[in-house]
Amino acid sequence: MSAKTSTTTHRCAKCGRVLRNPSPDGYGPKCRAKVRRATRSPELATYKPHLVEAAIELLEQGGLIPLRKSSKNRVYLAASSDGSKTYKTARAACTCPAGLKAIHVCKHRIAAHAFDLAS
Template sequence: MRAKTANHKVRCLKCGRTLRSPSPDGYGPKCRRKVRRATKAAELTQHKPHLVEKAVELLEQGGVIPLRDTRKNRVFLVVSSDGSETYRTARAACTCPAGLRALHMCAHRIAVHALDLAS
């Protein structure tokens, strides 16, 4: 995360408000509570538990960054689990290897789903 300077204000990744003190996950206190509450939602229990844990970890570490936000298509830049690659992810699709095979829901899509639930 970038340090706060005179010319650059750190903003919440979810709502865009200016943060008084930067946080490692990139969210303000209210948005962080909403995201944490959403990660415990019943809708996410339909996915494999280890993938939900990876998604929660990804959100807590600030690995989900919004690229484009329209009402229909929210696209995020999501960091891989080892931190070496990034993938473009929406709720419907992901460019990671698991997402391209489309056999199972990947942790990246689960993280984006949790962000949608937090809205």
Template sequence: MSTQPPTEHRCAKCNRLLRNPSPDGLGPKCRRMIRRAGKAPEIVNGYKPHQVEKAVENLRQGGVALLRKSSKNRVYVVVGSDGTNAYRTARAACTCPAGLRAKHVCWHRIAAHIFDLAS
């Protein structure tokens, strides 16, 4: 009989200890803030609806994690829609193929924008 210590689960946004782990990795307060930010006028009016929908779905599934927090900007790791690739993303740039071409704002950047607004 092996006795392993209980696993600590922390919120992906604020790093607080979670009593009950959730599939998205967020605590209840952070989840509410992200839902509100996803409905903010600057998100809804600033981007294409299908991209906002993809970004919100990715946030709901826990596909965004803070990689680096600096005084000027935050860098996130965002899991791609196929689940096999992860991209370094900030509000200004993304390492996905669409982000590297920089013709349009990719949904990874929208997810980072929503995450930033929820702060």
């Protein structure tokens, strides 16, 4: 009797490269460093601090996945706080309830901004 091994290929959520050691956030080591550097950018200081913290948490949990990789209008799939829903988001707009009201910039848009800064 032989044991079956699964050969699942894990790819970086940011650049798409094959990961030798999969991580919970879905990023490779170089992309993770770029995203963490981007979260400390002074450009993000214009947003509310608690929303920036929520956006950083979203990025650390791998809750933001690029859908379209065009140079200008990047679109992402963002997970809700409880993980039951997903929203389409970009730096300009988001389909979450807070994004549709557009009173304040939501955490998904801030995470998309940080992800774009890491490029």
